[in-house]
Every structure is written in structure tokens, then in C-alpha cells.
Amino acid sequence: MEKLTLLELSKATLKRLVNLEERDLATLEWLQVDSISLTAEEQQQVQFVQSRLHRYRAHLMNEATLWARVIYPLLGLAEQGNIQAWAGVPLQAQYVHFEIEGIADGVLGKAAMDGIESPYLVVVETKRGVENQNPLFQLYGQILAAAHINWENNGKSPQEMFGCYTIADSWTFVRAEIDGFDSDKPTLQIEASREYSEPSEAPTILKILKGIVARHLHQTRSGE
Numbered sequence: 001m002e003k004l005t006l007l008e009l010s011k012a013t014l015k016r017l018v019n020l021e022e023r024d025l026a027t028l029e030w031l032q033v034d035s036i037s038l039t040a041e042e043q044q045q046v047q048f049v050q051s052r053l054h055r056y057r058a059h060l061m062n063e064a065t066l067w068a069r070v071i072y073p074l075l076g077l078a079e080q081g082n083i084q085a086w087a088g089v090p091l092q093a094q095y096v097h098f099e100i101e102g103i104a105d106g107v108l109g110k111a112a113m114d115g116i117e118s119p120y121l122v123v124v125e126t127k128r129g130v131e132n133q134n135p136l137f138q139l140y141g142q143i144l145a146a147a148h149i150n151w152e153n154n155g156k157s158p159q160e161m162f163g164c165y166t167i168a169d170s171w172t173f174v175r176a177e178i179d180g181f182d183s184d185k186p187t188l189q190i191e192a193s194r195e196y197s198e199p200s201e202a203p204t205i206l207k208i209l210k211g212i213v214a215r216h217l218h219q220t221r222s223g224e
Contacts, residue, residue, distance in 0.1 A: 006091075006102025006145075009137040014188070017098050018144070019180075023191040030162075030175055030215065031193055033207035042077055046202045049073050053199045058169040067105070067125055070169050070198060075106055075123070078209035081217065084111040089119065093148030096184055100145045102138075107146075108213060118153055119146040120216045121209070124165040135165035139174065144188060147178040157181060158189075160219070162212045169198040171205050 004013065014020050038046065052069055061069070067087065075085035085108050092101040106123035109116045122142040126135040147159040158179035164171050173193040180186040196205050 001094075002098040004098055004100045004141065006100070006138050006141045009141045011134075011137055014137060014140055017095075017185065019185055019187040020140075021187065021189045023189070028175065028191055028193065030211065031173070031208060033204060033211050036207040036211050036214075038203060038206065038210075042206065043203070045073070045077055046206055050199060050202050053169055053202075058199075061168075063125055063127060066166075066168065071106065071123065071125060071166055074198075074202065074206050074209060075108060077206055078108060078213050080210075080213050082111050083108060083120070083213050083216065084116070086111070086116050089116050089122075091119070091122075091142055091145035091149070093145040095144075095148065095186060096182060100141055102141065102145070104142050104146070108209070109146075118150050120150075121162040121164070121212055122146050123163065126165055126167045135167070139163045139165050140176075140188060140190065143174075143176045144178065144186075147176070148181060151178075151181045158187075171196045171198065173208060 058066060058070060072085065072087060079085055085106065087106050089104045089107040091104050104122045105125040107116050107119045108121040109119035111117065122139065124135045124139045124142065143161045143163050147161045150159050151157060158177040161176045161178060162173065163176065164173045172195050175191050177189045178186060198205060
């Protein structure tokens with residue numbers, strides 16, 4: 001049984017253990033947010049976040065400050081019902097031939113009394129400095145771990161998952177489908193968005209987050 005940690009993942013390792021299918025950037029229906037509206041309160045809070053970004057240089061902030069001022073406020077605004085935003089969420093899963101574990105910087109998911117029960121969107125805040133690694137493969141690992149947790153909870157296959165990685169004040173989203181949880185080599189299908197800049201596109205980022213949450217709630221209620 002091979003043991004993997006999220007921070008050490010590479011594309012070569014992932015392709016050896018899973019069938020990885022990445023789609024080219026395209027017009028994706030889950031990114032079409034024109035029909036999603038923001039309440040007056042949400043608009044005010046988004047404007048407040050943006051105003052702070054214009055006063056400070058996000059690229060000079062440390063990770064903890066970036067998380068508090070830039071990333072988590074928008075995650076929190078996307079909460080609905082029992083879908084909540086949490087930070088520092090441990091993820092652990094055991095597939096047929098490998099185990100994967102680590103800490104997600106952030107999660108939007110179904111909350112229980114003691115934390116997140118079913119993660120639906122996972123977030124990687126890209127670390128800076130000489131230890132910096134490609135955040136995409138760490139995100140793929142988080143998605144694999146979170147999808148397995150959800151599969152254990154509801155038995156659905158494939159599992160739809162979402163994720164995003166942030167670099168300073170920019171966001172890139174991915175949608176994934178994971179299948180073959182009890183097979184020798186599970187399948188991970190990925191489609192990715194373009195990069196969104198929070199100083200100029202914070203309302204769009206929040207609409208994408210709200211759309212993802214609404215999608216999850218609809219599927220849960222309809223039993224899809």
C-alpha cells in the first residue's frame with residue numbers, strides 16, 4: 001500500500017495511480033453565472049473586501065493574512081444551510097493501492113457537530129518561497145481524498161467534486177468526476193476555469209462559489 005501526502009504529489013505519481021483525464025479550457029456550464037444574483041448585503045461585503053485589497057499589496061502579504069483578508073471572506077459568503085466554510089480540514093482516504101492524506105487549506109461542505117462531514121469544494125492556498133510546488137496536483141490529491149470520503153458516506157459513483165487554488169488574490173476553479181473507487185486504478189476527470197482576479201472580479205468569484213453550493217444542494221435534494 002503506497003502512502004501519499006498532499007504536499008508531495010506530482011503529476012507522474014498521479015498518472016501512475018489513477019486514470020487522469022484533463023480537459024482543455026472551454027466554455028463550461030458551471031461557470032455561467034449570469035443568472036446568479038447577489039443580495040444587497042453580499043454586494044456590500046464584496047465591495048468591502050475589494051476596498052481592502054486596493055489598499056494593500058496582496059503579493060506582499062503572508063499566507064495567514066491572505067487567507068483572512070482575501071480568501072476566507074468569500075468562502076464564508078457562499079455558505080447556505082448546512083454547507084459551511086472551514087479552514088484547516090484534515091483529509092484521509094484509502095483506495096485499493098494507495099492511501100492519501102493531508103490538510104485542506106479550506107473546504108465548503110456539509111457540516112456536522114464536530115466539523116465537515118462531506119467536503120464538496122476544497123481549496124489550496126499556494127505557498128510561496130523556495131518550497132513552493134505546483135498547487136494543481138496538491139488540489140487533485142485533495143479532490144481524490146474528499147471524493148472517497150463522500151463515496152463512503154453515500155455510495156454514489158461517480159462523485160462530482162469542485163476545487164480551487166489561489167495564488168495571492170487570484171482564483172482558479174476545477175470541476176472533477178471521480179469513479180472506480182474500488183478498482184485497481186480509479187478515474188479522475190478534470191476540467192478547469194480560467195484565472196479570476198479578486199480585485200476586479202470578486203462578485204464573479206462569489207457567484208461561482210454560490211453556484212457550486214446551489215448545485216450540491218440541488219443534487220442532494222433530488223437524490224441524483
